[in-house]
Amino acid sequence: MNWPTTALTEKIGIAYPIIQAPMAGGMTTPQLVAAVANAGGLGSLAAGYLEPEEIRLTIAEIRTLTDRPFAVNLFIPETVSDDPERIERAHALLDPYRRELGLSAAASPVRYLPDFGEQLAAILEERVAIFSFTFGVPKPDEVEALRQRGIVTMGTATHLLEAIVLEESGVDMIVAQGLEAGGHRGTFVGPPEQGLVGTLALIPLLANHIRIPFVAAGGIMDGRGIAAALALGAAGVQMGTAFLTCTESGAPPSYKEILCHGTEITTTLTRAFSGKLARSLKNRFINEMQAFEAELPGYPIQHALTREIRQAAARQGRPEFMSLWASQGCPLCNPKPAGQLLTDWITQVEGLLRW
Amino acid sequence: MNWPTTALTEKIGIAYPIIQAPMAGGMTTPQLVAAVANAGGLGSLAAGYLEPEEIRLTIAEIRTLTDRPFAVNLFIPETVSDDPERIERAHALLDPYRRELGLSAAASPVRYLPDFGEQLAAILEERVAIFSFTFGVPKPDEVEALRQRGIVTMGTATHLLEAIVLEESGVDMIVAQGLEAGGHRGTFVGPPEQGLVGTLALIPLLANHIRIPFVAAGGIMDGRGIAAALALGAAGVQMGTAFLTCTESGAPPSYKEILCHGTEITTTLTRAFSGKLARSLKNRFINEMQAFEAELPGYPIQHALTREIRQAAARQGRPEFMSLWASQGCPLCNPKPAGQLLTDWITQVEGLLRW
Numbered sequence: 001m002n003w004p005t006t007a008l009t010e011k012i013g014i015a016y017p018i019i020q021a022p023m024a025g026g027m028t029t030p031q032l033v034a035a036v037a038n039a040g041g042l043g044s045l046a047a048g049y050l051e052p053e054e055i056r057l058t059i060a061e062i063r064t065l066t067d068r069p070f071a072v073n074l075f076i077p078e079t080v081s082d083d084p085e086r087i088e089r090a091h092a093l094l095d096p097y098r099r100e101l102g103l104s105a106a107a108s109p110v111r112y113l114p115d116f117g118e119q120l121a122a123i124l125e126e127r128v129a130i131f132s133f134t135f136g137v138p139k140p141d142e143v144e145a146l147r148q149r150g151i152v153t154m155g156t157a158t159h160l161l162e163a164i165v166l167e168e169s170g171v172d173m174i175v176a177q178g179l180e181a182g183g184h185r186g187t188f189v190g191p192p193e194q195g196l197v198g199t200l201a202l203i204p205l206l207a208n209h210i211r212i213p214f215v216a217a218g219g220i221m222d223g224r225g226i227a228a229a230l231a232l233g234a235a236g237v238q239m240g241t242a243f244l245t246c247t248e249s250g251a252p253p254s255y256k257e258i259l260c261h262g263t264e265i266t267t268t269l270t271r272a273f274s275g276k277l278a279r280s281l282k283n284r285f286i287n288e289m290q291a292f293e294a295e296l297p298g299y300p301i302q303h304a305l306t307r308e309i310r311q312a313a314a315r316q317g318r319p320e321f322m323s324l325w326a327s328q329g330c331p332l333c334n335p336k337p338a339g340q341l342l343t344d345w346i347t348q349v350e351g352l353l354r355w
Numbered sequence: 356m357n358w359p360t361t362a363l364t365e366k367i368g369i370a371y372p373i374i375q376a377p378m379a380g381g382m383t384t385p386q387l388v389a390a391v392a393n394a395g396g397l398g399s400l401a402a403g404y405l406e407p408e409e410i411r412l413t414i415a416e417i418r419t420l421t422d423r424p425f426a427v428n429l430f431i432p433e434t435v436s437d438d439p440e441r442i443e444r445a446h447a448l449l450d451p452y453r454r455e456l457g458l459s460a461a462a463s464p465v466r467y468l469p470d471f472g473e474q475l476a477a478i479l480e481e482r483v484a485i486f487s488f489t490f491g492v493p494k495p496d497e498v499e500a501l502r503q504r505g506i507v508t509m510g511t512a513t514h515l516l517e518a519i520v521l522e523e524s525g526v527d528m529i530v531a532q533g534l535e536a537g538g539h540r541g542t543f544v545g546p547p548e549q550g551l552v553g554t555l556a557l558i559p560l561l562a563n564h565i566r567i568p569f570v571a572a573g574g575i576m577d578g579r580g581i582a583a584a585l586a587l588g589a590a591g592v593q594m595g596t597a598f599l600t601c602t603e604s605g606a607p608p609s610y611k612e613i614l615c616h617g618t619e620i621t622t623t624l625t626r627a628f629s630g631k632l633a634r635s636l637k638n639r640f641i642n643e644m645q646a647f648e649a650e651l652p653g654y655p656i657q658h659a660l661t662r663e664i665r666q667a668a669a670r671q672g673r674p675e676f677m678s679l680w681a682s683q684g685c686p687l688c689n690p691k692p693a694g695q696l697l698t699d700w701i702t703q704v705e706g707l708l709r710w
Binding site for chain 2: 160178197208219227228231264329354
């Protein structure tokens with residue numbers, strides 16, 4: 001069956017309006033990005049925590065695996081308010097976990113995140129097809145520099161007002177993130193608690209008010225969710241958790257294993273790992289840190305403070321200390337190769353929608 | 356176009372798989388229930404706060420307006436734990452609002468809710484076509500009595516485990532309530548915070564695990580949401596907020612007016628009105644009571660304590676003290692007659708779905 005074009009497939013020249021979400025921390029391997037691209041979707045490299053040189057090398061590796069367009073994703077930098085007391089308190093809270101994992105006492109990280117300007121420079125030089133971002137809006141000169149190089153820009157909104165801000169900033173496309181989504185909330189206007197709108201309610205609102213193309217994200221796990229998103233008025237979907245357990249995903253084995261046993265009520269919103277609200281499967285770290293969430297440093301400080309704990313936990317196969325980002329739809333995770341997942345979903349959608 | 360039957364339309368003999376949600380407090384007038392029934396959907400009378408004699412009279416009135424099937428909805432009773440200290444504290448918190456509305460100091464209500472056994476007896480005697488319920492499961496002998504009279508039973512679930520409990524209790528159908536929904540959460544297994552699953556994530560899970568027919572509720576405002584719910588695997592939809600502003604709705608004019616100005620981020624979950632978690636448009640009462648929510652008496656005590664305040668506020672057109680139950684989809688409210696809404700939605704769905 002020939003799929004009709006949507007505003008998304010037309011804009012970026014892909015066969016199917018399905019974006020594999022950027023998932024930072026090594027999940028979006030070059031193999032995953034390329035497999036999705038080669039199957040007719042849009043793969044995304046999550047580069048928010050990568051140094052500029054790593055970004056360049058990874059883009060080069062993806063390009064050895066596919067000649068199709070793909071996206072590279074960064075985090076828009078936020079003002080970091082260092083509070084030595086909060087940081088000291090967080091260290092005290094985290095030290096027992098470090099000891100349990102055999103890590104030495106922590107030194108404060110020199111830098112919380114790679115330099116955004118240098119990351120963006122790498123993306124501009126490499127002229128990737130799509131630059132996607134979250135946690136805010138690039139500055140006007142950055143949006144202009146991307147446009148001049150023919151790079152399509154795609155920002156994340158969690159409610160209508162944010163979508164309007166993105167549209168008015170000259171961004172090309174929007175990812176509308178419903179509260180079902182795994183990982184960090186992209187909310188950047190108003191308090192994070194306000195950006196908790198169900199995908200089913202969010203998409204028709206954008207369809208009524210936003211003129212640029214937008215895709216639905218949050219809770220979409222297979223062709224049923226894709227068909228629903230298109231019926232609601234989205235030009236496509238972005239799916240993260242649905243790709244986490246696939247063959248090419250870089251998720252650690254213990255994470256993949258626990259995802260398959262998750263239920264829709266075992267996910268929760270937490271600030272414990274990064275200082276920013278995110279949806280994860282509940283585990284010991286989240287449960288024990290819950291009482292202290294209000295005292296923790298903000299993002300990205302807390303994220304930097306927990307980095308070695310998360311990494312050691314992944315190496316040692318101890319999911320009780322890992323950030324187990326997961327959508328409320330995680331019980332529908334599937335361990336097939338990414339290309340097979342896409343094919344299955346496309347067949348499902350074809351049986352459901354009238355075009 | 357001839358709509359195909361779904362497990363819902365077949366089971367109860369209606370043309371379209373669209374249920375008008377029971378909305379207590381006088382919203383579901385006999386005119387609304389009958390208009391939906393006459394247009395080929397399933398109307399529902401919210402009878403949870405009605406005395407048995409009122410239930411009988413209202414059913415009789417609906418029957419003068421339609422000969423189609425309709426549902427009557429009750430609240431499954433919960434254990435009430437009277438705590439004199441909490442009640443006294445709540446009175447102290449509520450007295451300033453009573454004064455502002457010109458009400459005298461409050462006497463504790465003698466009874467919090469009408470007697471469930473007597474309410475159910477009225478429904479059994481009247482042999483209504485469908486008995487729907489929320490906040491729990493009827494006792495086995497009650498389920499049996501309903502079955503013996505040929506009354507179809509329909510319970511509310513907010514996550515998969517509750518759906519399984521309903522199915523195993525011999526209930527005929529399920530309403531799966533996503534977190535977008537306006538009004539009270541139906542959660543009855545586990546803490547209410549656990550029953551906050553987006554409709555888009557919830558429905559495919561039920562489709563994979565539940566054999567009895569179920570419909571989607573929460574955030575569905577028009578044909579796009581109906582098509583999405585059907586694509587996700589539901590046998591139909593239940594829509595509440597979408598009917599609140601229609602001609603036949605019993606919502607007070609000030610409530611209808613404010614609903615049309617709501618946005619997806621102006622709703623919030625609150626316990627302030629009833630002691631039970633519910634989604635409302637934010638207003639002064641919710642904001643001011645927020646700090647005290649943990650100290651309030653539980654449902655239905657707090658509901659009884661705020662009753663006169665809510666009623667006086669409605670009479671006086673003061674939405675700042677009313678429970679403004681609203682879905683996250685409320686910006687899509689539409690003031691047309693109910694029958695016209697149904698016709699519009701049906702046309703939309705026909706353009707979207709392949710059958």
